[in-house]
Amino acid sequence: MSEHKNDIIKYCAYSLLLLAVFILQSARGTSPSLWGLQLDVIPFFVVTIALFEGPYGAGSLGFAAGLLCTVGSPVPDGVLALYYGVLGTLCGMFALRYMRRVLPSALLLGLLATVVKGVAGYLFYYALFYNAPAGRAALLLLGDCAVSLAPAALVFFAVRAIYLRFAEKDEA
């Protein structure tokens, strides 16, 4: 019963962290834009949850993250929720078997998730409807990944801190 209560509080903490990260990333004044490149640490958040909590926790929080990301996004409602939900589940299954809970793993998976999202968006929308040039798209995608790495590390440490805090509680 106590363990169940701890899990609820832990996921509430993750949700608040997700909300804080999203607001800092999107609010005017705190959303940094370097040379037209944009920060996006939500994929890194989802894969970090996958590393620490496994497929089901990551899938659920990924779905919630996707719903949150549709606020202020031109992407149709539900698309990002589908992407992050499935991403979280698959990354969780992969990470349980093959990856350790360390920063490089989170950054690697996060980069992969960002690239897949960027390529899918480019191929199925911007290239299809607006003939967006591929060269510029590739540069923008690489740039977005680069500027997101440092904040992604902070997100990793925050998620790890929450996980370790509640892991200690469970052991006690």
Add this chain to the structure above:
Amino acid sequence: MKIFRSKPFLFILGIVIAACVIMGGVYAFGGPNLLSGVLGAVVTPLEKGVSAVTDWASNIFGYFYRYSSLQEENARLKEELAGLRNQQREYLEALSENADLREMLGLKQKHREFDLEYCSIVSATEGSYRSGFTIDKGSVNGIETGDCVIVSEGMIGFISEVGPNYSEVLTVLDVSTHVGAVLSRTRETAVSEGSLELLPDGRFKLSYLPNNADVEAGDPVETSGYGGLYPQGLLLGTVVDFLPESHGISSYAVVEPVVPLEELKSVFVVKSFEVVR
């Protein structure tokens, strides 16, 4: 077959079904679904709070570190204001003369009535290919999808999505924005639209101009008002260049918007309008 009964597969299937229900709801009913509306209603005030704090910090920083540039800007603006006051006197004289002439000819008096809603910008739209932002007012304040968004200098975008207490705005730079426009000097009609090539420079294009159109750098571009979607006569921007399209059938003008859009902090939404020219 075992895989289709495994827990991970069923979990993913659940996510896919839930997402499809949400997408189907948007397709069937239009606008943001209930969940997105609730999330937007929660997130928007928080973003507004964060923006207010950063604005306060930025003002403090500006007071200490940009004092000399603020002094120069103040002097320049005073000079500009004096010039504008002279122009306003001439404008009021012309307006009065126009009213008298209209009365003599039995024409309806020229007027422009806008029902405006003042809004603050709380966040920018995600994505390197898009140009837009979120404002802190929504359907509760009478804002509807398609409403024109303006600043004192002119039109800068339109409302693309409305929630209860927030709205999403797509600017004139966005690729999905198309506005009927005319060149103020020659009254040549065209369509203003966003362009992925011009977006990094903060400009948009005025398309479907004839190859022999009389277009010069510095020409103002305003809304045509055709179709009744947007008020007539709102300034959209200024022509920077005039170039042929790649297919050669028509040409386009590169236009700079009325204000640098990334510096905006607040806008007005035109909820309803009446223009008589």
